[in-house]
Amino acid sequence: MRFLEFAEICSRIEKISSRLAMADALAGVFQTIPAEELSVFVRFARGRIFPDWSAEKLMFGPSLLYEALAYVIGKKKEYVISAVNSSGDTGSVVEGLLAKREQMMFFSEELELMDVHARFLSMAQSQGRRSQQERLRTAQYLLSNASPIEGRYLSRLILEEMRIGVGEGVVKDAVSKAFGIPAETVEHAHQALNDLGEVALLAKTAPEELLKVHITPFKPVKMMLAQAGSIKGMLETHGMLAAENKYDGSRFQFHKTGDKAAIYSRRLEEMTESLPDVVAKLSAAATHDVIIDGEVIAILNGKPMPFQTVLRRIRRKHDIDAAQEQIELRPCVFDILVCDGKTLIDLPFSERRKILTEVMTDYVAPQMVSSSADEIEAYYHAALDAGNEGIMLKVLDTPYLPGNRGKLWIKIKPEVDTIDLAVTGAEWGEGKRAKMFGSFILACQDENGELLEISRVATGIDDAMLSTLYDLFKDRVVAEHGKTVSFEPDVVFEVGYAELQRSTNYPAGYALRFPRFVRLRDDKDAGEIETIESLHRRYSMQNKEE
Numbered sequence: 001m002r003f004l005e006f007a008e009i010c011s012r013i014e015k016i017s018s019r020l021a022m023a024d025a026l027a028g029v030f031q032t033i034p035a036e037e038l039s040v041f042v043r044f045a046r047g048r049i050f051p052d053w054s055a056e057k058l059m060f061g062p063s064l065l066y067e068a069l070a071y072v073i074g075k076k077k078e079y080v081i082s083a084v085n086s087s088g089d090t091g092s093v094v095e096g097l098l099a100k101r102e103q104m105m106f107f108s109e110e111l112e113l114m115d116v117h118a119r120f121l122s123m124a125q126s127q128g129r130r131s132q133q134e135r136l137r138t139a140q141y142l143l144s145n146a147s148p149i150e151g152r153y154l155s156r157l158i159l160e161e162m163r164i165g166v167g168e169g170v171v172k173d174a175v176s177k178a179f180g181i182p183a184e185t186v187e188h189a190h191q192a193l194n195d196l197g198e199v200a201l202l203a204k205t206a207p208e209e210l211l212k213v214h215i216t217p218f219k220p221v222k223m224m225l226a227q228a229g230s231i232k233g234m235l236e237t238h239g240m241l242a243a244e245n246k247y248d249g250s251r252f253q254f255h256k257t258g259d260k261a262a263i264y265s266r267r268l269e270e271m272t273e274s275l276p277d278v279v280a281k282l283s284a285a286a287t288h289d290v291i292i293d294g295e296v297i298a299i300l301n302g303k304p305m306p307f308q309t310v311l312r313r314i315r316r317k318h319d320i321d322a323a324q325e326q327i328e329l330r331p332c333v334f335d336i337l338v339c340d341g342k343t344l345i346d347l348p349f350s351e352r353r354k355i356l357t358e359v360m361t362d363y364v365a366p367q368m369v370s371s372s373a374d375e376i377e378a379y380y381h382a383a384l385d386a387g388n389e390g391i392m393l394k395v396l397d398t399p400y401l402p403g404n405r406g407k408l409w410i411k412i413k414p415e416v417d418t419i420d421l422a423v424t425g426a427e428w429g430e431g432k433r434a435k436m437f438g439s440f441i442l443a444c445q446d447e448n449g450e451l452l453e454i455s456r457v458a459t460g461i462d463d464a465m466l467s468t469l470y471d472l473f474k475d476r477v478v479a480e481h482g483k484t485v486s487f488e489p490d491v492v493f494e495v496g497y498a499e500l501q502r503s504t505n506y507p508a509g510y511a512l513r514f515p516r517f518v519r520l521r522d523d524k525d526a527g528e529i530e531t532i533e534s535l536h537r538r539y540s541m542q543n544k545e546e
């Protein structure tokens with residue numbers, strides 16, 4: 001497929017607003033496209049260059065893109081930047097600037113979809129002193145051979161933001177439609193493979209394989225997630241539950257096959273090199289080839305520490321007395337996905353747990369199974385007293401659902417604090433929300449009423465509120481810089497958070513952990529927002545309680 005054809009399909013899809021019609025259009029393409037191009041097409045349509053299990057990056061940000069484009073159109077980089085600033089959408093700017101240049105072009109090579117992909121791979125893999133230069137040259141080659149519409153999608157792909165509304169759900173529906181495969185089968189294969197490109201390819205070439213898919217060592221799958229809920233509600237629905245401590249650490253997925261082991265973060269980035277002690281502990285404790293799920297916590301003087309503290313302590317470890325600051329990183333494992341090549345995610349949790357305790361000589365998180373609200377309540381308070389965030393309640397007879405944030409895992413933790421902050425800007429959303437503000441920039445004030453950025457918030461805002469907020473803020477935009485806009489700062493949000501942290505990333509000197517939109521405080525104006533002084537007080541209160 002020529003890249004031009006891909007761009008034209010994207011342009012067609014971008015204009016479709018119905019999800020159903022979008023899936024139909026994609027299904028038609030999936031049926032006709034040659035099998036060897038299908039995986040790349042699927043990833044590209046979602047703005048992905050690599051499979052979802054891969055943490056590989058193109059290493060090519062907006063600034064380099066502007067530089068490459070400036071070279072191609074024979075202008076200064078500042079010219080491109082100012083065009084992007086006044087439009088806000090890099091794709092359209094690239095399209096417009098390439099269109100102006102087009103008259104001067106005599107020769108150009110036709111870009112092929114697979115060739116573009118191969119060049120992206122070489123960009124990602126290029127290493128060493130000259131790698132930036134090489135990546136720049138590749139981008140220049142691609143842009144200089146791109147027609148305006150190709151430039152539009154090429155640049156969005158480079159920035160990994162397609163803005164055409166094709167999300168996971170639409171692709172899954174399209175695969176299901178195109179090849180007549182039940183939605184559950186597509187979903188299940190996707191959970192295990194964590195790459196819709198491969199799912200689509202199997203659906204086209206070997207649909208029977210979709211039922212037999214296995215999780216592959218060293219291709220991490222998404223982690224199962226939790227929702228907030230109540231002990232009473234969970235017991236009413238399920239009768240009997242497993243309760244575990246909710247550790248305040250960092251989630252991991254550990255893979256071991258023979259002598260080889262790797263550990264991945266919640267974002268599926270490989271952390272093997274930065275957590276050698278954790279890898280060594282888990283490798284020694286796992287008596288089989290496994291993929292296990294867990295949380296790594298930090299222990300100081302026998303007590304769990306908030307993970308933020310750990311990171312801070314680790315960074316300063318050379319300046320302090322090692323004997324005084326003994327930080328131990330300890331894994332707590334609570335689930336098993338694969339054992340000796342066998343994928344276990346469809347087994348009930350109680351059976352997986354049994355296997356987990358058989359194959360691990362250590363580090364299995366303690367668990368209590370109970371149907372009594374009083375017992376679970378007591379377990380919850382004991383968990384808090386021991387320095388945990390709360391407890392997790394898990395349904396015993398259910399599968400492991402990678403990437404699912406459902407009602408099978410429920411977190412129970414104390415109510416979060418809330419804080420009132422001014423909204424000083426926002427970033428455009430992604431996918432379907434591309435024409436809405438997605439995340440909001442928040443600020444507190446100093447003693448002179450100067451606004452100081454402290455956090456961003458994107459969670460806790462439902463679709464209806466997003467559109468209310470769009471209407472509210474669209475006339476308050478005072479400047480645009482790339483994907484970010486600044487607002488007249490006269491709107492106040494009440495925001496929940498789990499912990500106030502010291503931070504050098506924000507001018508306020510603090511950051512909010514797990515910020516969550518609670519409500520619009522249209523009864524308040526910016527003068528009434530949180531001051532630095534009261535933040536200091538909050539911070540010291542919080543640490544006293546610890």
Ligand code: AMP
Pocket residue numbers: 224225226244245246247248249250251295334365392411
């Ligand atoms: P939250 O991040 O508040 O949505 O809570 C879910 C997170 O709690 C998971 O992603 C894990 O990182 C963490 N967690 C801590 N302890 C457990 C546990 N016993 N089981 C599952 N997740 C846990």
